[in-house]
Every structure is written in C-alpha cells, then in structure tokens.
Amino acid sequence: MENLGIVFALLGAALAALLAGCGSAIGVGMGGQAAAGVITEDPSKFGKVLILQLLPGTQGIYGLLIAFITLSQIGVLGGSAVISTAKGLLYLAACLPMAIVGYTSAIRQAKASVASIAVVAKRPEQFGKSMIFPAMVETYAILALLISILSIMGINGLAV
DSSP, X not given: OTTHHHHHHHHHHHHHHHHHHHHHHXXXXXXXXXXXXXXXXXXXXXXXXXXXXXXXXXXXXXXXXXXXXHHHHTTSSSSOOOOXXXXXXXXXXXXXXXXXXXXXXXXHHHHHHHHHHHHHHHOGGGHHHHHHHHHHHHHHHHHHHHHHHHHHHHHTTSOO
C-alpha cells in the first residue's frame, strides 16, 4: 500500500475536474436550451443570450485548473509521484471544495442564467442588469477555487 497516497491525491484531482465539469456541462446545456428558444423568436439577441449561456461553464475550467495544480504538486506532471497516505488524503480534502461547490454552483448559476435569458427575451435593454444575477453565484465558485488553491499549495510544506 505504498502508493495509497498518490491514489488519494489523484482521486481528489479527478473529482475536482469531473464534478465541476459535469456541473458546467449540465449548466451550459440548460442555458443553451433557453437561449435557443429566444433566438427562434429574435436571432438578433444571439450575442446576449450566448454570454448568459456560457457563464455556468467557468466552474469546469476552475475544476480543471485545480486538477492541473494538484497533478503538478504531487509530481505526476514531471517529477516523482511518491507521497504519503496522509498527504494524499490532504490533497483529496483540498480538492473537495472545488469539486462540490463547482458542481453545485454551476447548476445554480445555470438556473439564474436561464431566468436572465428570459429577461433578455422580453427586455433586451436590461442585459447588463440581468447578467448580475448569475454573476453573483460565480462568487462562490471563485471562493471554492481560492480555498482549494490555498489548501493545495500549503500541503507541500507540511511534515506528514
């Protein structure tokens, strides 16, 4: 069981990319469905609804970033990939904020984006205001990204 640490760390990286990516895929899909309905009525609103559709996609990018940082820190991307079980569990724990919040916030952001797309459908001049609603949800994805990055970067200095 000498490689158990690397298994836990890889699990954390995979969960961050997988869950945040799944949340974003669901979210962008929801936004796309709403946006498609709007442009069937008025194709000139394409640019505005596209931006609102894409907002839930950022969590997938954040999850991928956490996975890359983790893989780099544990030595999988150039280095020696041998870490203790305790450190592996720490990496797993450090990846969980982005994994869980990324998944959840992408879907919640999609719901706000769908509502904002409905606003743009009826009142296109309110695009700027309507974009604030899904952007507020983004705040929590960014906070999860920050805590995961800080946690991952702090692990190497620990003597475990």
